Amino acid sequence: MxxxxxxxxxxxxxxxxxxxxxxxxxxxxxxxxxxxxxxxxxxxTHFDYTNPDAPKGGTYRRGMVGTFDNINDVAVKGRCAAGISFMYxxxxxxxxxxxxxxxxxxxxxxxxxxxxxxxxxxxxxxxxxxxxxxxxxxxxxxxxxxxxxxxxxxxxxxxxxxxxxxxxxxxxxxxxxxxxxxxxxxxxxxxxxxLPAHYWQHRDLSKSTLEPPLGSGPYRISAVEPGKRISYERVPGYWGKDLPVNKGRYNFDRMVFEYFKDRTVAFEAFKAGHYDLQGESAGKNWYRGYTGKNVETGWIKKEEIPHSMPTGMRGVIMNTQAPPLNDRNVRRALTRAFDFDWVNNKIYFDQLKRHTSYFSNSEFACSGLPRGQELNTLESIRGLVPPEIFTTPFALYKGDGSGMDRNRLRQAAAILAESGYAFKDGAMRDPHGKPLKLEILMGSKATQKRFLPFRQNLKRLGIELTLHLVDSTHYTQKVRNREYMMIFSRFRQSLSPGNEQRSMWHSETAGVKGSRNLCGIADPAVDALVEKVIAAPDRQALVARTRALDRLLLNGYYIIPDGYSDRFRIAYWDRFGRPSKLPTHGLSINAWWIDPAKDAAMPDCLISKTRR
The missing domain is CATH 3.40.190.10 (Periplasmic binding protein-like II)
Structure with missing residues (x-):
């Protein structure tokens, strides 16, 4: 070379x-x-977590929940199909x-x-x-x-x-x-x-499309069934197949992403052999859902794999551009009223750790009181941040998990009173006498059950909470257009926070459709810390500045934190081979392969489906 x-x-x-x-x-x-x-x-010659001698062949199938109407992932409009990144x-x-x-x-x-x-x-x-x-x-x-x-x-x-x-x-x-x-x-x-300039010169890149685009990567689209299924085939003459970064990867001849409109239906389809691998976050499914002949015979395997990846923040995202969620005290009160301990026990089987940071499971998570470089960073914007940041460590309320924690609700009511809210005539009312009404937009029934105790708690406070369920396409459109008060989602983080923080928190993205600033944050103090993170001259400064940003976001109460796991929980049909060493920062499924002997031993119902 x-x-x-x-x-x-x-x-x-x-x-x-x-x-x-x-x-x-x-x-x-x-x-x-x-x-x-x-x-x-x-x-x-190759990454340690790959097998350069892995056999090529077979079909790998994944189940997706929702639908799609676009295969141009540059276009803002439309819901893009899974797997497009393998083309480029x-x-x-x-x-x-x-x-x-x-x-x-x-x-x-x-x-x-x-x-x-x-x-x-x-x-x-x-x-x-x-x-x-x-x-x-x-x-x-x-x-x-x-x-x-x-x-x-x-x-x-x-x-x-x-x-x-x-x-x-x-x-x-x-x-x-x-x-x-x-x-x-x-x-x-x-x-x-x-992207190929010659291909797009006579096409509109801003438009959603179902015409398979031209790529350069290891796979290309072989078939599209709009909203139902998209299939990829490995490119035999792929120019980069022997590069060290690719050796031992992209071993499946075909990849099929099949869509289901409901998680429950998708789960049953997995157990019946319609697709190969299931990532599991629902505690009830993990402990009670994997039953039946295919599990008992060992054709379906379950495995927990610890990881050291940052887990970011997951929870109820509050749109601060939608009153009354522009009031920090309202957001504080809602955070206090959410009984995570009950949800974790009854739904997740106590398998989750609660997020206490926007950079959970990493060295960027703040703790205690600010000190050293982090304190100096916050001192530079002292007049723009809540004073308690310097005097009181951030902590989430820890309840008894009973679902009937009256102290939790008393504290929430007291916080609302700071903004002039009062319970009158059976409802929590703002200073103008208007009842406090809220809505959580959902795109899946699977998220509904975690909010039922939350809705009951708010009802006891005199707050009406509506759980608004729409199909996945409308959900995507509403989120993109910021047509919601609250949604359940997550912010993922990398091992080295930087430029992507602008899209998540910076005021210049607060009103931009399609941006990742789902909270609608427009705060000069947050802007200043985002820029300091991006401009960090070394790792030590990056850690300190990111912790300062984390602390400010936590004290802004933009998200009601849910929980995370520090391990992958996966179930899969036992037809795969994989390298003896797994990467520390992911599963890297693209380094797995179909084991011919294992695949031949699979039941007839599965084999027939893999040949579709």
């Missing part, structure tokens, strides 16, 4: 690894690491057993300026789209422009990139904003998926 020269100074904040002898001040790189040094050297390659590929490290995929190397003003990616000459057309710098420039114009998320995620310039057919330069030269921008740029 032709070597490219990488210029990087001692002051560079980004680590570029895999050095070979070069002229002074120049290095050759195959990897980018935001934390420490890359695990894999220049001549690595990115400039770099992330490792699943390292924190925030990526290796060359479309790009064989990159150059980073000593002041982090730009990064140049050198594309592999052998990279092609599925029609044989080479991947060029023109495609990279087109892709950046397309996703930032069409997607609110990518517009903010790539905000630190001013422009992308083609220096030659296989050399492309990313220019970074002078005000935003944070250390992760070259890493972020490497995550850009590359």
């Amino acid at each position: 032709k070597r490219r020269l990488i210029h990087v100074s001692a002051a560079a904040l980004l680590f570029l690894a895999g050095t070979l002898p070069a002229t002074a001040g120049e290095k050759t790189s195959h990897a980018i690491a935001l934390i420490g040094t890359p695990k894999y050297g220049e001549h690595f 390659d990115t400039l770099m590929e992330s490792s699943r057993d390292e924190p925030s490290t990526s290796y060359g995929l479309l790009a064989e190397a990159l150059t980073v300026a000593d002041d982090n003003a730009w990064a140049v990616f050198h594309l592999r000459h052998e990279a092609t789209f599925h029609d044989g057309h080479p991947v060029t710098s023109e495609d990279v420039c087109f892709s950046f422009k397309a996703v930032t114009e069409q997607s609110p998320f990518y517009k903010n995620y790539f905000k630190g990139i001013d422009r992308v310039e083609a220096l030659g057919p296989h050399t492309v330069k990313f220019h970074f904003n002078k005000e935003d030269r944070n250390r992760e921008l070259p890493y972020v740029a490497g995550q850009l998926k590359v």
Whole structure:
């Protein structure tokens, strides 16, 4: 492979690894690491969590709940089908057993300026789209422009990139904003998926479509049944199949994603052999639902796999743009009234830990009182934050789990009284005498049962809570358009928080349809901390600044926290082989394969379904 020269100074904040002898001040790189040094050297052949000799073949089937009406994941409109990402390659590929490290995929190397003003990616000459057309710098420039114009998320995620310039057919330069030269921008740029400019030049990328698009990745769409099923086939001549980042991965000849409108129906379909793997979050299902011949004979296996992945925050998201949820005391009171301890015991079998951080299960979670760099960060915006942040550790109310905790409700009523609410004529009323009425929008019946005790608690307070169930398509539209008071959802977090925090919390995304700022947060203090996180000069500062952001979000009471698990709970039909070593940051199902001997032993009902 032709070597490219990488210029990087001692002051560079980004680590570029895999050095070979070069002229002074120049290095050759195959990897980018935001934390420490890359695990894999220049001549690595495959990731440790893959089997380079894994057999190819067979069909892997996944069950999805809901529906879809679009296979263009750049378009904001429509509900996109699962699996689209398998069609496209990115400039770099992330490792699943390292924190925030990526290796060359479309790009064989990159150059980073000593002041982090730009990064140049050198594309592999052998990279092609599925029609044989080479991947060029023109495609990279087109892709950046397309996703930032069409997607609110990518517009903010790539905000630190001013422009992308083609220096030659296989050399492309990313220019970074002078005000935003944070250390992760070259890493972020490497995550850009590359679209074929020649394919889209006569098509509207902003429109949803069911016409299979052209890609460059390991799979392409083979069949589409709108709203029901989408199938992919492995591309035999995939240009990147022998790259170290791909060796031992993408082993299934076909992947089928089948859609079910109800979780209960989907679960029964799994046990009957309609699809292969089920991730389980419902405690009742995990302990009582797996019954029947297919489980008893061992054809279906259950397994718990511990992980060290950040679990972010899951819970009832309150839209602060929808009165009365723009009142912090109302949000505080609702948080106090939610009896997580009962829900965890009765529904989750006490298997969840409650979220006490927006960065749960990671070093970024705040605790106790702020100190050191975190305290200094908060001091810089002291006049903009609640004073109790400096004096009182954040803590969620711990009840007795009985479902009849009167002290919980008394405290909630007292908090509402701080904003002038009072119980009168059978209802909790605001200072103008208007009854307090709320609504949770739901797209699945499965979420309904966890809110029944919450609704009962609010009824005791004189608050009317409506549980509004709509089909998955309407749910997606309403969430995208911010037509809700509350929803049940989650914010996922990475091992290295950065640019994506803008889309989640920054005021410039508060009213943007399709953004990830589901809470509608528009707070100058939050804005300031988001920018400090993005601009963190090193890991120590990143941890301190993220903890400060976490503390401010918690004290804003934007989400009523639910719970999380620090392990994967999966059930699967025992027809797979998998590497002896699993990655620390995910299951990496794309490194599994169909074991021919196990597959041959499966019951006839399953075999017939896998051949559809």
